[in-house]
Amino acid sequence: MTHIWQGFWRGLRSGAWLTPARARGYSLILLGVCAVAISGWIALSDGLIDRNGKPVGTDFSNVYAAGTLTWQGRPADAYVPALQHAAEKAVFGGREVPFYGWHYPPFFFAVAVLVAAVPYAFGLAIWLVASLAAYLAVMRAILPRPETWLIAAAFPAVVVNIGHGQNGFLTAALLGGALHLLDRRPWLAGVLIGCLAYKPQFGVLIPVALLAGGRWSTIAAAAATVAALVAVSFATLGGGVWHAFADSMTFTQTVVLEQGGTGWEKIQSIFSAARMWGASVPAAYAAQIALAIMLAACLAWLWRSNAAFELKASALASGSLLATPYVLDYDLVVLAVAIAWLARHGLRRGFEPFEISLLAAAWLVPLLSRGVAGASGIPLGLVVLLLTFACTMRRAVRDRGGDRDRKEPMRTPKRIAQA
Template sequence: MAHFWQSLRSGEWLTPARARGYSLILLGLGAIAVAGWIAMSDGLIDRNGKPVGTDFSNVYAAGELTWQRRPAEAYEPALQHAAEKAVFRGREVPFYGWHYPPFFFAVAFLVAAVPYAWGLSVWLVTSFAAYLAAMRAILPRSETLLIAAAFPAVFVNIGHGQNGFLTAALLGGALHLLDRRPWLAGVLIGLLAYKPQFGVLIPIALLAGGRWSTIGAAVATIVGLLALSFVTLGGGVWHAFMDSMTFTQTVVLEQGNTGWEKIQSIFSAVRMWGGSVHLAYAVQIALAVMLAASLAWLWHSDAAFELKAAGLAVGSLLATPYVLDYDLVVLGIAIAYFARLGLNQGFRACEISLLAAAWIAPLLTRGIAHVTAIPLGLPVLLTLYVFILRRAVLDRASVAIGAQAIAQA
């Protein structure tokens, strides 16, 4: 038993050969599962009566409404559901709400230019390629693409036809370019406005780090997106979006119609455990305040950039009350940055095992929540964030001790 715990602390159990082997196994099982899921579907409807790509159906339906010059109807649940059923020739399918700001109609418009199956394929392939490119840029090692492709959150995202790949690519790309091309990094951050709940902590980090040119580029990009949406879609679509936010907040978030087991936030955990809406908001706000304060300290400090980037990625997932298990693709960005630091400077106790636990967590979150009412992603994210701050403090102390030793020599 002592050897077991020592192995966990040191991380020696996770050899490069095992990392590759585990990744190949999961990649193979995931590919078989996706192929079987498609093979057993009835046309574009799976055996559970849901569209292949589930959530993608709301994107495609919104795109068709945009082609028909009726984009504002995507924010009306009854009209959006009718459009979704029309995609599948009137077959009864579950309702998947359209909750994105009007910026995202650009993507919907493009994917709806081709038949549904092609639109889904193009969407997943291109966004997956962008995610892999960001991961490879962050951690340019031979095994990166394999481990990134086998990351279980990848398969959750594919199953839902969701945008986790795009979110991770934009955030990962922005962090990678922050020092090299700060203006381009700002553009990528501005594009993240399509998912505003993930942008709560980004301005705080950039302000604390004095990244003024990136802030300027991000603001300019958002203003440009606003102007473009008004010119192409009209102001009415923004009124429809604002009106729909009440439905999104009360039905989707507060009442948990999405399914508590899918949501990995502390807000969802409180609601799943029977807490009131007010209590859930209070706990979520308290966590967000602590995250903002600690992240501001981290980005203002002289900590390694890898820790700042990993902290921002994890903090962005924790700060929002509405983070789904497919959004955990963004966790891959944090894992890559933390792994880069450890590979370059050495790992401290338990860090390798924690990164491995974070990597496998998206495979288990939904199943464990069904059985235990514990959203596994939440404690994993909280623990990883604490370890990021811990590493920053320990590294700072090590530097101080080293400097003192040199001064005394």
């Protein structure tokens, strides 16, 4: 038994257990299981309402309903829970469905209007296929290896996002694309970052990194993009919709976040973990703010340093997930961006002990985080996010001098390096 545990520990430490063949095999198995599950989910639905009484695509119903309200000339109604819920029920012929709130800034109505121009099923399919394609293209650009598409497609956060009809693919594509283009096309990177303002909670640390790195053209482009989006929304929807959005933020903050209306096990933040463990709202905010300050300080140092860009990009991606109190398991699609940048650096420079196993754990955690938190109160997603960020920072401390200062290269198992 001792020999078994020693062998297990050595494999975990070296990462030699994760061969390219196993990575492909695990990915294919998970893809197959998810494809069967999704097909069965749709086949067993009744008029796009599943066996649990929820719409197929669940959260997408709020986007589609907001789009129908906009087509009717009533976009501000999307921010009123009763009116938004009525619109969601109308999408399904008046059948009773759960309420899914519309919490996005007004310029995201552009997406809602487009998907609501066609029947619900087609709108959902177009939304998921288009955003998934963008996500996969960005992942392949970050890590141009033959297996990237397969492993990125099988990433469990993908099926979580599909099941919710959510926007994790778009968020990951915008952030990952911006980081990929930051050096070569800084203005275009700024435009992508500006578009990311549709999920403003994920932009807390981006200005810190850009300012620390002196990325002035990207900052200017991002600011101009946000200003243009706001101006266009004012011109097309009117100022009243912005007042409605501002008024709705109280409901979002108190009911959805502070009271756990979404479910503590679904939210992957330290705020949610503290509330799940019984902490008061002020104590949970204090923990979240303290973590955000620590993350900002680390990123400011990192982006001012001459550490490899892969580490800066990975830390910003994982740090952006950690800094906000409102990050759900479908948002963990963004974790794929952090994994890809960190893996790219490891494949180029070698991996430290346990790093390959940590990357595998980060890849798997979206499949387990909700269930583990719901059953045990352990915020597994938060733990793995913290470990991923800490791993990136540890590499940055050792690598801050870049390739020139590395005295002893780290080692990568040959089977992985040659894949």
